[in-house]
Amino acid sequence: MSLLVVGLSHRSAPVSVLERASLPTDTQIKLLQDALAAEPVAEAAVLATCNRIELYADVDKFHAGVAELTTLLAQHSGAGLDELTPYLYVHYEDRAVHHLFSVACGLDSMVVGEGQILGQIKDALALGQELHTAGRLLNDLFQQALRVGKRAHSETGIDRAGQSLVTFGLEQLAAGRAVEDWAGGRRALVIGAGSMSSLAAATLARAGVAEIVIANRTAARADRLVQILNQPGGTGVRARAVTMADVGAELTHADIVVSCTGSTGLVLTAAVVETALQDRAAPQALLDLAMPRDIDSGVHRLGGARLMDIESLAEASADAPMAADVDQVRTIVSDEVAAFGAAQRAAHITPTVVALRAMAADVVSSEVARLEGRLPDLDDRQRAEVTRTVRRVVDKLLHAPTVRVKQLASEPGGAGYADALRELFDLDPQTVAAVSRADLNDTDGVGRGRV
Missing domain, CATH: 3.30.460.30 (Glutamyl-tRNA reductase, N-terminal domain)
Known part of the structure; x- marks a missing residue:
């Protein structure tokens, strides 16, 4: 590895x-x-x-x-x-x-x-x-x-x-109040319809906002998110989709704005936000979860607006409380790292062991064929018993060394055991490589559907 x-x-x-x-x-x-x-x-x-x-x-x-x-x-x-x-x-x-x-x-x-x-x-x-x-x-x-x-x-x-970055950001905007109390009954504008924006919309819906407006460059994705939010038996929030061209107008009516798009430029400039604030009596809370940023950092200086972005969230998270469970997780990580390393080192020697057993099987087949030439009068039952006996002897001779070499290879510094095994038994490197390639193909065929 x-x-x-x-x-x-x-x-x-x-x-x-x-x-x-x-x-x-x-x-x-x-x-x-x-x-x-x-x-x-x-x-x-x-x-x-x-x-x-x-x-x-x-x-x-x-x-x-x-x-x-x-x-x-x-x-x-x-x-x-x-x-x-x-x-x-x-x-x-x-x-x-x-x-x-x-x-x-x-x-x-x-x-x-x-x-x-x-x-x-x-x-x-x-x-x-x-x-x-x-x-x-x-x-x-x-x-x-x-x-x-x-x-x-x-x-x-x-x-x-801790929570998701969305929840943490909303808690920072709520400034000590419960998010449900702070957001309940308000209007929200969510810009973007990807995974983070969808999480934000769902979080705001559970918090009890009255309306969520979804703006996205791809109308189909915005419509799909709106359908999810409006589905029967849901939170009861009113959701509708608009185009990106409508964002400026919707901004005036939004109490909470969450933006997370894949744009490489600003989605909301300070000038656009300032214009929207001029037509509002109530303050506006903005959460920018995009990288690079969607909302102009100049919004921090506007009266009537409070902006939380990745930079301000990083500063706030430095003071967030740590749970005692963190130590337990660190122990889990250490144990799992050791187990993963051992498994990888053991897997490294497996093709060599397989090649060794294949070589032993070829030797058995060759010697049994030679025996049949010397003893042509053996019947099928006798020939089968001789073959089984020779194979048992070989398997017993190889069992303990191959099990032990796998154990040794799984320990730190055990990578050299595969080389030693190849050298001792004069194994063909191309044969070992062929086993590795075949095993890799099998792993790839299964691995892609595992998670």
């Missing part, structure tokens, strides 16, 4: 840098394709959220891998290499596994314990599978990360330590 991750997040970089380095989906695709074409990279996956950008890869050389991944991130992001480098972090092998498992559990999130990151990890895996840039290592890694994250949420109270 030569797992490498190079990335930056809200913990390592200011929001202004994260904003410039954001990766739209089409850019992520090109990044993965270019990463897989790079010489030291065998597999690649990218995890890009509103507060982190990470490139995972299976590499054959550490230093060359770091240099290549760093260069690729700079080339495909909006930040130059000189600007990006001071904020990058690098994790290798077990440390990289530990990092992703911690991320999956919400320990590295802006709001500790939030569960939305699991969906984002699942999306990252799906993209790598779709583009065939994620092979056995990254498939195993990301699928196990999802299981570890789900285990942390089911076995501990980590959910009590």
Whole structure:
């Protein structure tokens, strides 16, 4: 295993840098394709959220891998290499596994314990599978990360330590009041119809807002979200869809505005918000969950408006209380990292063991054939008994060494046992490689439908 991750997040970089380095989906695709074409990279996956950008890869050389991944991130992001480098972090092998498992559990999130990151990890895996840039290592890694994250949420109270970024943002806007009391009966404008905007709309509906207006560039997606919100037996909220051209007019009537689009430019300028405020008697609360930002930071200076964006949420989350369950989650992560490393090291020797047993089976077949030539008078029953006896002897001789070598290989530093086994039994490297390729094809066929 030569797992490498190079990335930056809200913990390592200011929001202004994260904003410039954001990766739209089409850019992520090109990044993965270019990463897989790079010489030291065998597999690649990218995890890009509103507060982190990470490139995972299976590499054959550490230093060359770091240099290549760093260069690729700079080339495909909006930040130059000189600007990006001071904020990058690098994790290798077990440390990289530990990092992703911690991320999956919400320990590295802006709001500790939030569960939305699991969906984002699942999306990252799906993209790598779709583009065939994620092979056995990254498939195993990301699928196990999802299981570890789900285990942390089911076995501990980590959910009590934090919420989704949407809920946290609304709580900050509510300024100490219960979100339901603060939002109840108000009008809300949600700009965007993706996963984060849909979560915001659903959260506002449960909080009791009177009306939700959905604005999106693709009318069909906005209409679909409106249908979900208006379905019978729901929260009772009135929902309707508008075009992006109608946002300025709707802004005047909105008490709460949530924006999260994939736009690379501003969706709401300070001038547009200021114009809307002139026709309002009541103050307006705005929540910008986009990266790069949708709402002009100049709105912070407008009277009658309160804006919470990724930067101000990061500052607020630094003072958020930590639950005691966090320590329990950290223990889960440490145990799971050790188990994953052991499983990967053990899997590394499996093709060699399979090749050894195949060689032994060929030897048995050859010797039985030779025996039949020397003893042509053996009947079928006698021949079958001799064959079974020889096979039992070989199996018993190989059983203890192969079981023990798998155990030894699963321990730290056990990677060399496969090489020793190949050398001792003079196994053909091409045969071992063929077993590995066949096993990988079987794994890929199953792995894509597992999560």
